[in-house]
Amino acid sequence: MSTGEPEPQVTATAHEHASEELCRAGLELYTRALREGHVTLQETALVPCVIDLGLLQPEIEDRTSLHPVPPAVVLPRLLRATTDAIAHQRRREVRLAEAFEPLMRIGSPQTATGESPTLSVLSGLEQINRSISQTMADAQQELLAIQPHTGRGAAAQGASLGRDQALLDRGGRIRTLYQHTLRHSPTVIARYEVLKGDAEARTLDEVTERLLIVDRTVAFIPASKDRTLALEVRNPALVRFFVTAFERLWRLATPMYPKAAPQPSLDGVTPRQRAIASLLVEGHTDAVVADRLGMNVRTARVHIAKLAAFLGSESRAQLGYLIGQSGILEQKGQGQ
Template sequence: MTASAPHPEHGAEELCAQGRALYERAVREGRIGAAEAEAAPCLVRLGLLQPTVADTRLLEPVAAAVALRELLRASAERVAAERRREARIAQSLEPLLRMARELPGAVPDGPAVVRVHSGLDRINQAITGAMADAIEECLAVQPHVTHTRTPPELHALAFDRDQALLDRGGRIRTLYQHTMRHAPSVQARYERLRGDVQARTLNEVTERLLVLDRTVAFIPASRDRSLALEVRQPAIVRYLATVFDRLWHLATPLHPLLPPRPSADGATPRQRAIARLLVEGHTDAAIADRLGMNVRTVRLHIAKLSAALGSVGRVQLGYLIGRSEILGGTDEAPPS
């Protein structure tokens, strides 16, 4: 007598080929030994075999229709028990729901108006889901952050979901800082995207912002961007969209690109922005952070301003800048 093959692993509600063959044999012979049935435990689990009255060491087959009826009854009882549990949960929370609805400024029942997402994976899952639902527009602010680096796979994910929105007939408007105008990743992005997509730049922008169809917004909740808020409160989302619109009208086109505006006073737009912040009393580090530059570049521009105005000290430089025409020009032209 050869050893039987081991019973294959499968789901609790499944019948394997080995069990089917053993059940057919039990039907033909009228019964089988309990030891033989151990080769296919799914038969007992599904109720297709049961002990005989005369000898528990023998098992007899149960009609498949009877076994099915018993399995469905057990399943129906589990579903009914779960529904009773749901009713008890709803009943226990009803006082809290009623209290929330009666509070001043309460909003109608629906999805949470503000949700916190923790970790880049969860944040991107939430953004990807919201982008998949968007059909009209995406408004984005993408500041240059020197202390973080976006993984390449996240760039690819963002590109795919942006192109999917464009393919649905939506539009994309993105704001960057002037320092990103010549970034290879930005240039490559707009060479590949197809559809109603535009980008503009400013010297300074807000923290990262994403507004979709003017119904949902995402904003960072920590400096390292490991936390993000998903906002669906209509008044807050409208406010954020309005802020974006104001900045957009002040910004300089990046894509499609327009010819740069000439500088009348000889100072570059970047130097005018540095001069304005310098006169306001900001340190070199603070200026670099606000303009998305490194401190060495800021100090290089300050040195050029000092040489152009004949300054011998920082205090005198601020005074000379104030007397010059440097601050009279706009600081929102693309940097030279």
């Protein structure tokens, strides 16, 4: 029955939001459509997102009704669109970095003398690897490298093998620092079985972030946690600092290749367990201990349990006290 007042018009503008978003009202309508098998076209007027996202489709026989598309079909399609958008932005980032690199050189005050900028930002793994390869191709003397455990597979190792061997063939030298956890890594061992020339490797409990120093004139360091950004450093003072840090770590490290030195076990406590004990005393969690020593959390907890059993600890708090009383950390310092 009419009241004499005009009925409110249903318009899409009454519920505005981005077309790629699913609002609460749209989700409720889609949920009801899944339960009941259909909804009317009129019900979607205020929630156009269900149509824009392809959640509902017209019935073939009845154009006034819409049936729901199964969630198992919709979700992968929406996720794929998101993935494609992210990939597009990453490609745009790389293109911008490549386009601006020569412009940054023009803007550098050093270009008037023909010198390269002392710091360059490298974006994307492709650009980073290309810059390292170009620098290595000109190297004649030495590569100093720190390679922490980052889950790099055989493919990543193989990519650097050719350029490293080329340096050795030119009479150059390569020295690399790893963590102790990589002393028996099949990928690392295979690398030194293939390389021919003056290549050495040593290991430590902990190492710094990845570092490459070429001919003591150029250094490469990560500039982001996911390693998709890097800095190419040509500043002499900074490169000297990196070389000094490397040399000090090298003197403290245990030889691994070409002649491996054994890691002695003192009073039944292994060097790895002593490294773990040192971090536990500092108050670090199992996850931090594992990350610092380049192992997974499960392996770290196995070593912690063995250490606790050896010292007779019944709790985490007691373990820290017993480590301090046992003197094993002092033994570590004497062993080095």
